[in-house]
Amino acid sequence: xxxxxxxxxxxxxxxxxxxxxxxxxxxxxxxxxxxxxxxxxxxxxxxxxxxxxxxxxxxxxxxxxxxxxxxxxxxxxxxxxxxxxxxxxxxxxxxxxxxxxxxxxxxxxxxxxxxxxxxxxxxxxxxxxxxxxxxxxxxxxxxxxxxxxxxxxxxxxxxxxxxxxxxxxxxxxxxxxxxxxxxxxxxxxxxxxxxxxxxxxxxxxxxxxxxxxxxxxxxxxxxxxxxxxxxxxxxxxxxxxxxxxxxxxxxxxxxxxxxxxxxxxxxxxxxxxxxxxxxxxxxxxxxxxxxxxxxxxxxxxxxxxxxxxxxxxxxxxxxxxxxxxxxxxxxxxxxxxxxxxxxxxxxxxxxxxxxxxxxxxxxxxxxxxxxxxxxxxxxxxxxxxxxxxxxxxxxxxxxxxxxxxxxxxxxxxxxxxxxxxxxxxxxxxxxxxxxxxxxxxxxxxxxxxxxxxxxxxxxxxxxxxxxxxxxxxxxxxxxxxxxxxxxxxxxxxxxxxxxxxxxxxxxxxx
Numbered sequence: 001x002x003x004x005x006x007x008x009x010x011x012x013x014x015x016x017x018x019x020x021x022x023x024x025x026x027x028x029x030x031x032x033x034x035x036x037x038x039x040x041x042x043x044x045x046x047x048x049x050x051x052x053x054x055x056x057x058x059x060x061x062x063x064x065x066x067x068x069x070x071x072x073x074x075x076x077x078x079x080x081x082x083x084x085x086x087x088x089x090x091x092x093x094x095x096x097x098x099x100x101x102x103x104x105x106x107x108x109x110x111x112x113x114x115x116x117x118x119x120x121x122x123x124x125x126x127x128x129x130x131x132x133x134x135x136x137x138x139x140x141x142x143x144x145x146x147x148x149x150x151x152x153x154x155x156x157x158x159x160x161x162x163x164x165x166x167x168x169x170x171x172x173x174x175x176x177x178x179x180x181x182x183x184x185x186x187x188x189x190x191x192x193x194x195x196x197x198x199x200x201x202x203x204x205x206x207x208x209x210x211x212x213x214x215x216x217x218x219x220x221x222x223x224x225x226x227x228x229x230x231x232x233x234x235x236x237x238x239x240x241x242x243x244x245x246x247x248x249x250x251x252x253x254x255x256x257x258x259x260x261x262x263x264x265x266x267x268x269x270x271x272x273x274x275x276x277x278x279x280x281x282x283x284x285x286x287x288x289x290x291x292x293x294x295x296x297x298x299x300x301x302x303x304x305x306x307x308x309x310x311x312x313x314x315x316x317x318x319x320x321x322x323x324x325x326x327x328x329x330x331x332x333x334x335x336x337x338x339x340x341x342x343x344x345x346x347x348x349x350x351x352x353x354x355x356x357x358x359x360x361x362x363x364x365x366x367x368x369x370x371x372x373x374x375x376x377x378x379x380x381x382x383x384x385x386x387x388x389x390x391x392x393x394x395x396x397x398x399x400x401x402x403x404x405x406x407x408x409x410x411x412x413x414x415x416x417x418x419x420x421x422x423x424x425x426x427x428x429x430x431x432x433x434x435x436x437x438x439x440x441x442x443x444x445x446x447x448x449x450x451x452x453x454x455x456x457x458x459x460x461x462x463x464x465x466x467x468x469x470x471x472x473x474x475x476x477x478x479x480x481x482x483x484x485x486x487x488x489x490x491x492x493x494x495x496x497x498x499x500x501x502x503x504x505x506x507x508x509x510x
Contacts, residue, residue: 017183158305314369
């Protein structure tokens with residue numbers, strides 16, 4: 001920016017424009033989830049295929065987020081901000097107009113790629129336009145905007161899908177993007193930054209190939225019978241070779257994409273690992289719940305949005321208190337409580353059944369939201385507490401990348417397990433559907449009559465599908481509960497931050 005913070009005009013309008021871009025980006029973390037079953041029906045995609053709509057966006061965003069600093073240094077923050085907003089808006093419009101699964105996935109990749117820079121640039125611009133004494137309140141306002149999307153996203157997505165169609169969960173970004181682009185163009189004044197920071201393109205490309213190949217391996221595996229397919233072997237081999245080359249390059253390069261100092265810092269390495277698994281727990285749950293509620297329990301899409309919205313409310317409430325406690329309470333304690341609450345919520349979800357009402361969904365969602373809100377800011381604080389200032393920019397990119405990677409990997413693995421377990425449980429339940437089974441409702445006579453009529457047989461098979469699907473969902477929730485408990489002891493590997501170092505205000509919330 002060309003002006004000092006005290007001289008920046010139109011500070012309120014700049015903040016509003018940045019908030020619009022932030023809300024637009026944060027909406028897309030949840031708004032599409034409730035529309036997934038409707039998208040699947042529209043483009044003839046299976047349940048595991050339609051999750052590519054989520055994973056493609058997350059992977060593209062994860063890969064390109066670390067490039068933000070280099071792009072801003074090379075072309076200037078305003079230029080990169082404008083390209084990001086316009087590209088994200090156009091990609092959203094293309095997602096809404098897509099007529100096939102391949103088109104949606106491609107356009108979501110573009111959406112994630114353009115949206116990768118929106119959050120870090122929003123924070124950077126806010127820090128530029130406000131003096132130090134006003135940066136705390138400004139970041140608090142920005143944080144409210146970042147949380148607004150996950151709160152209203154499910155309900156808004158449900159209403160748009162029900163009142164119009166699933167396409168409007170993407171079209172809604174068009175007016176928001178147009179207003180944000182107009183505001184950034186009109187009110188942010190800057191110049192092309194003279195400093196050009198070095199960037200390790202070799203490491204970046206190798207890591208991108210690794211992540212893209214690995215994600216294809218996870219997404220395509222269930223459809224291709226895993227290692228029975230030559231395609232899956234190619235993707236797995238490509239990911240492995242690229243990873244080995246990336247590690248070798250990182251160990252030998254002068255300025256690698258992943259500085260060795262990040263790996264050697266115990267706090268940062270541990271926090272990044274925990275962030276990966278928190279991403280698995282949070283985003284996999286968000287991806288699993290809407291299809292479960294709509295396909296197994298017959299919830300209307302609007303109701304699905306309303307009962308999943310409390311998760312965002314819980315996060316907002318807990319983050320409100322975290323900001324006031326972070327300098328008074330050991331961050332490890334808050335992360336530990338957050339992980340326990342999130343895991344308990346997952347344990348509660350493992351008690352779901354087809355006869356329950358929405359209260360258990362709301363309660364467990366609110367509890368998990370509170371837990372997640374207690375994790376993110378303290379975990380970031382712990383991760384950067386002992387990291388040298390020289391590596392904070394690199395660390396922020398890697399930290400965000402690993403959390404997003406956890407989200408995409410978690411969604412893919414949980415969906416693959418869901419599909420596989422549903423088939424296994426279905427086969428096991430079918431074995432008990434026979435006239436001589438004394439547990440069959442109505443007895444042997446009723447069983448024989450049911451199995452003799454095609455319509456009754458089809459209805460029976462539909463109910464078995466529902467039962468096996470619910471068992472598979474419960475197994476996934478229980479697995480994530482154990483995952484949360486397993487990572488909890490790793491908190492003891494981290495040292496608490498120095499409370500006199502200024503707290504978390506100097507650490508960007510990725």
